[in-house]
Amino acid sequence: MGYSLIMYRFATTSVVVLVLSVLTPIQTAQSTELEIEFSKLLVANETPAGYDRNLFRHWIDADRDGCNARLEVLIAEAVVAPTIGANCKLTGGKWISLFDNQEVTNASLLDVDHFVPLAEAWRSGANMWSGQRRMAFANDLDLTETLIAVSRASNRSKSDNDVANWLPPNQDYRCTYLVAWVKVKVKWDLRVDATERSTLENKLMDCGELSRKTSPKFSPVANGASPNLQPTLVRYQNCNMAKAAGVTPIRRSVNSALYNANQHLDRDKDGVACE
Ligand SMILES: [Ca+2]
Ligand SMILES: [Ca+2]
Secondary structure, eight states: OOHHHHHHHHHHOHHHHHHHHHHSOOOOTTOOHHHHHHHTOEEOOOOOTTOOGGGSOOOOOTTOSSOOHHHHHHHHHOSBOOEEOGGGOEESOBEEETTTTEEEOOGGGEEEEESSOHHHHHHTTGGGSOHHHHHHHHTOOSSGGGEEEEEHHHHHHHTTOOTTTOOOSOGGGHHHHHHHHHHHHHHTTOOBOHHHHHHHHHHHHHTTSOOSOOOOEEOTTOSSSSTTTSGGGOOOSSHHHHHHTTOOSEETTTOHHHHHHTGGGOTTOSSEEOO
16 A cells, blocks of 8 residues: 555545554554454454354364364363263363362363353354354364363353453453453454453453553444444445445445445445345
């Protein structure tokens, strides 16, 4: 993007310049790894419609060793290894449930928690994923933060909350929890809602993980995260994506810039796309 083009756009539409500036990552030399990760988070409103837990196929046995992803996590996180019997039945073993700092010696009393809950993932962008990608997320053994073995009681109190509404009762673990939340959201390119972002930012500053506040970056499909920055530049591939972004119907009379960018979706050319 040349300087002259930026100036030209500034002269015509300051909104475009604002969008470009928030989308351009500005890193300083002394940014920590977490600050760089945090800066990748994009803000968007949540898109809860249509969630069904069954849309995320989970507990598959990807390596076909008889132990599904849930059991793999239990085996990996045990502080005293359990005995692995036929059909991957676990006996013995010991775990520490980090959410509530409880010692658990019976695997059946543990839940394997999706760190970013499936419902929270859905409303943070997974609603636009393929079934294959949702399955990969729900069984992710590569980023160890994505799945965690915790006491049932703590997992159930967490439910599908994000960090704005629930933090683990174990105070000593909270900073680690917040850092892991950022890692999982960034790895899976999931959005954060505005409240969630400010909660993360404030608490991670308290934790000493972030040194300063930074301006949020809005997702190109953010619906209303900031009305001025929003859809001007977004050309949606299809009406489903526009709908998921919460911008439909797109009316020429209401938002001509957005309409012009999405004229291809107005099949009957009546000035309203995706009605
Ligand atoms: Ca396996
Ligand atoms: Ca959220």
